């Protein structure tokens with residue numbers, strides 16, 4: 211018996227998980243509304259089948275045999291890493307009682323319905339009992355997984371292995387002190403013109419341009435497709451079928467432009483995973499039972515943010531592509547030149563809603579949520595006091611009064627689905643994107659020239675070599691050290707934001 215026998219077994223588990231992903235994709239793009247109840251059961255069944263296959267004695271037997279057959283290989287060989295990750299996934303599942311999983315899944319369905327209603331009515335009290343149970347179950351989950359310094363550590367470790375409450379606190383402190391003076395200066399400066407972004411943009415033309423953008427930066431449409439949805443996402447069923455979705459609000463053009471670039475960034479990661487890893491343990495997240503090639507949520511987010519912001523919101527990008535956009539929308543963009551457009555899509559305005567936030571205020575929305583989650587988990591904040599804590603933090607960080615809970619504590623779907631611990635990965639993605647971009651600039655002579663010329667192949671090639679191809683073989687920090695010589699480091703991110711916004715707004719941080 212060999213490593214190949216193990217791969218066959220793990221390939222079958224991956225097949226179950228990717229089949230489940232197809233059902234998820236369908237439910238979020240094509241499925242009629244009444245399909246939702248049975249679809250939930252179908253996905254839950256496949257998830258149980260995959261977990262049973264993973265935990266079965268047969269898998270352990272094949273793992274032991276593969277372990278012996280590959281013992282002579284170095285620790286970071288793909289085979290050794292595949293075995294270690296599968297074992298870690300199994301160990302994690304053994305620690306979590308099935309009754310807890312079951313109750314979490316049950317609660318998810320009812321809590322989500324309660325959240326939708328509570329949000330519509332801006333009625334936090336209607337959602338409070340569900341959130342109280344969600345938090346209690348999350349705490350039980352943390353205790354089952356195990357933690358030493360803080361219970362929240364156990365939950366952060368699921369999407370972002372290696373990150374802790376303490377490491378996040380240090381990261382956030384530095385980001386806060388780096389960005390706050392910049393935000394103060396920009397907020398006091400004259401706001402750019404943005405009215406034309408809210409003109410009437412027909413959906414079909416938006417879709418046409420979104421496809422053009424995705425293709426331009428390297429999305430392979432023979433191995434992907436773009437569909438409309440309410441909440442955009444990327445999902446992959448192996449590197450040869452990686453799909454994205456976007457939304458096309460008629461009166462807000464940036465949503466489809468930057469939403470598409472964002473999801474394409476995620477898709478480029480999955481399309482670039484080494485073909486040898488397909489269906490294998492380095493393209494499957496056994497801990498979270500998800501068929502995905504990216505190594506952590508934060509690493510994945512770094513790829514979407516890099517293409518969305520560092521490339522897609524750059525001056526060079528719109529100098530090149532604005533003409534094609536205006537050809538499609540000559541009336542809506544009449545009298546607007548590329549520079550005006552570039553300033554508009556980079557305008558900064560503190561707001562209440564995370565998903566509408568600009569680059570400079572976005573991390574404040576994340577830091578607030580992470581702070582609250584960690585306090586809920588260790589019991590220093592009670593769910594009933596959540597709206598007050600939320601509103602105070604928004605006032606402190608963004609200077610805004612929250613008029614109702616709909617635009618405050620009830621705005622995100624995350625807590626209604628029981629997911630606590632994933633918000634931090636958005637900021638980690640921002641930090642990591644800037645770090646990788648700075649390294650690519652140092653290592654690739656002529657990178658800026660190629661971006662000015664609209665040739666995205668050198669950048670994509672560098673990301674393929676340094677990030678995408680490795681799938682889940684290296685940890686996030688191993689990837690970063692290999693690519694940039696350092697583990698996660700906020701300085702390139704702060705430098706990037708400072709250079710960008712001081713130039714755009716002509717200000718000095720105060």
Ligand code: ZN
Pocket residue numbers: 472476511514
């Ligand atoms: Zn994303």
